[in-house]
Amino acid sequence: MTKPQAVIFDIGNVLIEWQPERFYDRAIGRERREAMFAAIDLHAMNDKVDRGAHFRETVYAEAELWPDWTPEIRMWHDRWIEMAAPVIDHSVRLLRALRRKGVPVFALSNFGIQTFEIGEANYPFLEEFDRRYISGHMGVIKPEAEIYRMVEEDCGLRPETLLFTDDRADNIAAAEVRGWQTHLFDGPKGWAARLVADGLLDAEDAT
Template identity: 70%
Template sequence: MSVQAVVFDIGNVLLEWHPERFFDSVIGQERREEMFAEVDLHGMNDRVDRGEGFRDVIYAQAEQTPQWRDEIRIWHDRWIEMAAPAIEHSVRLQTALRAKGVPVFSLTNFGIESFAYAQTHYPFLTNFDRQYVSGHMRCIKPEPQIYQMMEDDCGVAPEGLLFTDDRADNIAMAASRGWQTHLFEGPQGWADRLVAEGLLSADEAA
């Protein structure tokens, strides 16, 4: 089936997301490695992505590990600096697809409050025909439920969806459900795929 809708992940597709890199710049690589080894910060973030309170979860973790209290709170207090910068070529592709009338959806692991906050800094995060945000859905990729929920809601057959994500496990789950997929390794490869599918011209995808 030809592509009926294009589905974007957000972190590391439209917006860079490298917490380790950010903390290296703030507290140094050695202390960052020690903290990440002692505290499951990505597990903490998964709880936010499942819909728990953004500040509540992070500040509770900070109190549970007081030796890292100030550093963990940075995950909340300076979060917008960590979720940066935008991947401008990908943003142009999103804009070009919508200008051509191609339905564009998001499917992202993102907290409720953190996503709303990000939208105030990055207007392109409001530029979707449909948004599927894990915090609101109370499940995260690559769990089958989040894909099923989107399929049930979006009105497009799985084989009509073209999904890009930077994580191979998220892509594998989508492919197992019959979605067309593209493992995002950089915006140029994604641009080339959109051109190959006939969704954009080479000029539109530049």
């Protein structure tokens, strides 16, 4: 197998936990959260943000459509940073270890324009990538083929030389169709082992 020439990280649930349901369970209780998510497709709302729609305007407009849930929906904007937490520290260490080894490291993430700005303000390591491919700025989201093509075109590397990790199987499958090497992320230990197996890090670097 071709040794990867660049490593591409998803962000949500790879570098930062992203669990809106968990947040709402704490904030309003599981029963009410389940009722709200059954009534309203909040993840579809978030997809609009990830495609580049304005964060506050999108969330607040959705909230106005659901008078019984308006305060709760607005939390998606007002308390977003509590959903995008905590940092997965071992994954951040792996990112930095790769860079110390001189391996180019990219981000490819479904993220809104304004939400990424909030993320950067709270998580400085998001500025450490060699290249960042953020869906809100690109106008397309994973797993649509176009976003992977745009990455290839911009970085200039052959698909088979890219190693991509993501926690969603559909995003991984779309990358594999393009010929990328992939790792379905289910925790930083498995990802660390993959990086060692591919000769990108040694065992000490990967801890």
